[in-house]
Amino acid sequence: MSDLSALETTDPDIEALIRKEEQRQLHSIRLIASENYASSAVMQATGTVLTNKYSEGYAGKRYYEGQDYVDQVESLAIERAKTLFGAEHANVQPYSGSPANQAVYLALCKPGDSIMGMSLPFGGHLTHGWKVNFSGIQYKSVQYELHPETHLIDLDQVREMALEHRPRLIWTGASAYPRTWDFEAFASIAAEVDAVLVADIAHFAGLVVGGVHPHPFPHASIVTTTTHKTLRGPRGGMILSKEEFARDLDRAIFPGLQGGPHNHTTAAIAVALKEASTEDFKDYARRIVANARALADALLEKGFSLVTGGTDNHLILFDATAKGLSGKQGSSAMHLAGLEANSNAIPFDPRKPFDPSGIRLGSASVTSRGMNEEHMRQVAEWIEQSFQAHEDPARLEAIRQQVSEFCSGFPCPGIPT
Ligand SMILES: Cc1ncc(COP(=O)(O)O)c(C=O)c1O
Known part of the structure; x- marks a missing residue:
């Protein structure tokens, strides 16, 4: 946990909210393509x-x-x-x-x-x-x-x-x-x-x-x-x-x-x-792409429809409607299962921007936590399960608990344990 002792005294309301956000970031699988975990030195x-x-x-x-x-x-x-x-x-x-x-x-x-x-x-x-x-x-x-x-x-x-x-x-x-x-x-x-x-x-x-x-x-x-x-x-x-x-x-x-x-x-x-500028970072960048490819391949195997059929970078865009949900329904179900992503328009999207057809995923945050290509298969599994369970809050909660337990094995840069 970060040292928030001064905040705790001055403003316990804000301190408590930051703590909750810290827990949320520790215990969910963050797949929003524009986000990451900054290191402790950066923080x-x-x-x-x-x-x-x-x-x-x-x-x-x-x-x-x-x-x-x-x-x-x-x-x-x-x-x-x-x-x-x-x-x-x-x-x-x-x-x-x-x-x-x-x-x-x-x-x-x-x-x-x-x-x-x-x-x-x-x-x-x-x-x-x-x-x-x-x-x-x-x-x-x-x-x-x-x-x-x-x-x-x-x-x-x-x-x-x-x-x-x-x-x-x-x-x-x-x-x-x-x-x-x-x-x-x-x-x-x-x-x-x-x-x-x-x-x-x-x-x-x-x-x-x-x-x-x-x-x-x-x-x-x-x-x-x-x-x-x-x-x-x-x-x-x-x-x-x-x-x-x-x-x-x-x-x-x-x-x-x-x-x-x-x-x-x-x-x-x-x-x-x-x-x-380090060699470690070069390896990190290579692993981001490898993880995105592994996640894309696992989703394809499960019948998800990926825009352009895959990825070359850190980002995946898929058509949630091909699995029977709108982008918002899909990302909401994922959210309840502890998998964080955003709904997103897909090319030539017939739906409205606030509830588009697609979901965007990114592999930078999970790679920062040390997850690898094998773990991406598990992530794809949970994405599929959360889609199947989208009308079943108890099942989504059960997935969320598994996700949370899984996350405990992967420290987050910038969040002292
Ligand atoms: C391609 C691109 N350019 C610019 C921005 C804007 O960055 P900011 O939200 O920091 O203003 C974003 C944000 O997601 C982006 O994706």
Whole structure:
């Protein structure tokens, strides 16, 4: 258990809720593809005096005094990010992934410019031009979809749309695409129409640094990422880029969008980047993909219908309706059985966004706990059982107890036992 003794005295209500969440994270199988367990070292860095310090600006050019150590923390994070991703420039100040993406627009586009990204119901992120997001409101957004039969990216469609609309920037990367990205092919399309190629690797950044997903550099000019998904850091964001975009991106983050950076998060990002530069992390990334493949294979054997028929990364998307439940019914049954996932649209989904047809799974958190390919067969078994028991609360509770007992054998990074 984490040391929450001061909280217990000052605010027992919040302390009790955090304790319950800790227990929940210990005793459930967390399959939400955007989540993970940050290490104890990362957690410690986030809970430090760095949260007390204001430091608007950049190292050596701050607006307040007292930056002796904060400058060093941020410079270390920047150097580590550049080395790890082979980037000419890094900005580690974005509060999260969405502000990082917002800064890219501010640096490159004027309101009304054409931009292009993968459509949200096909797996893209809100900030890639979806209609209710600032990116779809302020810019003329053109959204590519997936091939109607294979549900893979259709590069011919992307090229045709790019030639027709000549976007200022083209986004690659997504929130629910189970396959790898061909950055080189996108770069050649971007070059044809004089667009800037941006890769949002929020989901699979850890796989990129681990060498098990194609690298966006040198094909993309700008790379954005969150730091808390497969990269296993604190909640945060980063922008990596070629030198020619450095000044505009830095100015877009500050003073364009944000005020003072969250220095405690910057320190924790630096720690996560150090952890991600080890051989152990390469092995971790390899195991994430192996576990996702094993889970996908086990689900296929049980007759689940997987979008694209499998996975190349940490993520699986399946059609719950092929097993007789909506995405929400399926994820609710799984939740009651101690298996945490989210309902998700599948390509060409006929259902509404709040209760779509699919369920998205990810293997980063279970891999962080040391579960292996054999354990993924058991996880698939429980997923199938929870579907079968969706109208039987007693059976779901019985599965939940088995899951909880199973979880006791796998310590969670960042949660002291
Ligand atoms: C591809 C992608 N980009 C950006 C983001 C935004 O990150 P955040 O929620 O930290 O703003 C997400 C979040 O899930 C994402 O999947």
